[in-house]
Amino acid sequence: MSRIAEFPEILDDRQKELAERIASGPRGRVRGPLALWLYSPDLCERAQHLGEFLRFGTSFDKRLSELTIITCAAHFRCEYEWAVHAPIAEKAGLSPDAIAAIKSGDDPQFAEHDEQVVYRATRELLSGNRMSQSAFDAVIELFGERGIVELTAIMGYYALGAFLLNATEMTPPDGSHPFPDNV
Template identity: 40%
Template sequence: MSKRLPDFQIATASDAQKAVLQDILSGPRGNLNGPFLGWIFSPELAQHAQKLGAFCRYDTGLPLRLSELAILVTAARWRSQAEWHIHHPIALDAGLSADIAEALRTNRTPTFADADDKLIFDFSTELYETKRVSDATYDAAVARFGHVVVVNLVGLLGYYALVAMTLNTFGMRAEGQTDLPFAE
């Protein structure tokens, strides 16, 4: 899975590594696809990160389509091959337009029919590009989703940036991935 990390062997895994693997496999993900076999070399980081990830993926208060849109914005921003490969079909199944996804993948500004999609895109893009969110975008997000969900959205964006950095640094690919959505 990685050109830069040794193959992980369960036979030589520490108790802490086995515990993390069990928590991931018995949780809502049910698989190790993504950064987990990179993080497993630091089981304490892996445990904290996987718990944060489960929250960010499943419990932010955003509908799945909007969470997956934010994840695809992140994957495209970081040109994260595995992150895109894993989340693109989930986003489409959740109702995100294939045209929006393709615009993100090819670094174009999508055309949005849904105001919530545009708001999530604007919020995410502003944060990544300017390292801030304008008052207008922030106020619109809070008015639409509330403070708790906006805090959770920032957490989701930060978590998936960590995922992308991990996957990119260690050259990790998704299970079964043969095509690359971004040029290397």
């Protein structure tokens, strides 16, 4: 059970307009951090716009974006983020074995080189607050400067969401507890 209601009890006109805009966009609904951000309409407006670009508009294909997102979710042990994005990651083409390894904190085996590059860079930055020169160079080689900027932005956005979801103890939509030791 979340520490606060997922949606403000009463939405003012601006909050209603934001909720309608989010629901009519590529997400198709308002839930999770977006719903919670409605408590702060200015933040919600800016965050949803950034999030829409980072999830649907970067130079990364969905498989690599979702890899980055679930790596962040596992790092922060964010049950909501994990429960929503792990199935999307599998549908986008990540192997179930790699997804399971990421969840458990083991080193996943990837079929594709680009997956290994994205995972390594993401894990290094999350776990040590730095990225090695070789991980950085691998990202630049495959994705260029735009890639390093967008990869780190995806990480930062999903960390922002994970912090809020973890602070409020937002329950995943399916009621699951992907990280049972969190409970």
